[in-house]
Amino acid sequence: MNLIDTHAHLCSEEFERDLGGVLERARREGVAAVIAVAENVQDAHRNLAISKEVPFVFPAAGIYPTILDIAQARKMHDFIRSNRHALVAIGEVGLDYWKVKDDEEREIQREIFKSFIRLSKEIELPLNVHSRSAGRQALEMLLREGAENVQMHAFDGKSSTAMLGVEAGYYFSIPPSIVRSRQKQKLVRQLPVTSLLSETDSPVLGPIPDKRNEPANVKVSVKVIAEIKGMKEEEVAEILYENACRLYRVDVLKSGMI
Numbered sequence: 670m671n672l673i674d675t676h677a678h679l680c681s682e683e684f685e686r687d688l689g690g691v692l693e694r695a696r697r698e699g700v701a702a703v704i705a706v707a708e709n710v711q712d713a714h715r716n717l718a719i720s721k722e723v724p725f726v727f728p729a730a731g732i733y734p735t736i737l738d739i740a741q742a743r744k745m746h747d748f749i750r751s752n753r754h755a756l757v758a759i760g761e762v763g764l765d766y767w768k769v770k771d772d773e774e775r776e777i778q779r780e781i782f783k784s785f786i787r788l789s790k791e792i793e794l795p796l797n798v799h800s801r802s803a804g805r806q807a808l809e810m811l812l813r814e815g816a817e818n819v820q821m822h823a824f825d826g827k828s829s830t831a832m833l834g835v836e837a838g839y840y841f842s843i844p845p846s847i848v849r850s851r852q853k854q855k856l857v858r859q860l861p862v863t864s865l866l867s868e869t870d871s872p873v874l875g876p877i878p879d880k881r882n883e884p885a886n887v888k889v890s891v892k893v894i895a896e897i898k899g900m901k902e903e904e905v906a907e908i909l910y911e912n913a914c915r916l917y918r919v920d921v922l923k924s925g926m927i
Contacts, residue, residue, distance in 0.1 A: 670906040671701040672891060673913045674884040675842050676761070676797060676822045676868035679705040679719055679726065680712040683872040683881055691871075692723055695884035701725060702913070703884050706761045706797055708733035710741065713748050717755060727917075729758035731785065734765040734799050737777045746788055757917050759789050760797025761822060764810075767802035779810065786814040795916055797822055805830045812837055818916055823870055825852060828859035835864045840916050842868035845876040845889035857897045866916070867891050867909050 674695070678684075684691055695703065705720070706729045707713040716728035730752070732738075732745050749759060762785040769775055789796045795818035800807035804826025811819055812833065819839040823846075824831055831841055841860060847853040857865065867890040869875070875882030876889050895905040 670699050670888075670891070670903055671910050672699045672887050672906055673867060673910055674700055674703045674869050674871070674887040675820060675866045675913055676706055676844075677703050677871040677884050678708070678712075678873075679703070679871070680707065680715045681872050688719075691883050691885075692726070695887075696725070698885040698888055700884050700887055701910075702727060704729055704757060704760075704797070704917075706758075707731050708761070709736065710744055710748055713745065713752075717752060720755070727757045728755065729760045729797055730756055731758075731760040731762040731797065732781065733761065734763045734778055734782065734801075735768050737769070737774055737781070739777065739781065742781045742784060746784065749788065749794070750792065753792050753794065756794060758795045758797045758820070759785055760795075760820070761799045762796065763799035764803035764807045765799060765801045766806070779806075782807070782810060783814060786811060786816050789816060789818070790814070794818075795820065795918075799823075801825055805833075808833050808839075811839070818918075820866060820916060822868060823874060824856065828856050831856060831860060835860055840864055840866045840912055842866035843890045843894060844868050844870045844874035845882060845886040845893075846870075846874040847890060847893045848876045849878070854893075854897060857894050862894070862898055862900070862905060862908050863912065865894060865909060866912055867894070867906075 705716040713730035871882045895902040
């Protein structure tokens with residue numbers, strides 16, 4: 670099976686000591702590509718460096734939604750424009766109403782997110798979107814702005830809300846925490862497999878609470894999706910692989926495949 674982790678934080682300090690080993694374990698488990706998302710400009714630079722050293726790591730660049738700094742967002746815009754041909758996605762970006770509760774701060778968050786949506790359309794890079802406790806609001810903004818190539822990462826909203834994205838051709842990525850999340854299980858049950866992707870959100874959202882998650886655990890997501898859908902793991906893995914290739918237009922991803 671060719672497995673793809675479409676959302677991992679390889680720049681996390683939890684991977685500082687043993688990133689090489691983490692990626693080697695992933696490779697042994699059949700992970701053929703990892704999309705490394707960024708939370709800030711420093712992460713974005715690091716992702717580029719990692720991708721040059723490790724062929725199956727593909728870099729993304731974005732600002733984490735709780736960073737309410739327009740100046741930093743502009744710097745990220747400049748970075749993305751300058752490195753557009755080395756990046757596979759803008760991410761992660763989006764909305765987070767779980768941590769950001771003040772109305773004025775949420776407005777800043779929305780403006781920053783809107784700017785990345787428009788940049789995505791301008792330079793034709795997919796969006797890797799965070800929408801914690803703001804699934805409907807994020808989807809409505811994406812639809813209003815005409816976003817076309819979108820991954821909704823670890824979506825925590827209702828299945829009925831997610832269908833707004835499915836109808837627009839968006840993808841929803843499922844982390845290993847599905848083993849203990851009824852919400853994620855229901856999401857997979859209701860959404861077509863052709864709208865799903867696999868992710869880990871390493872080092873969090875692993876199958877075991879409070880234990881470091883790794884890209885190798887993307888196999889857990891595939892296994893549970895297959896069980897819920899009543900399909901073979903190999904069949905699900907192939908569909909999710911094709912979904913990722915379609916979203917990220919990845920003849921480039923295929924170059925990293927086993």
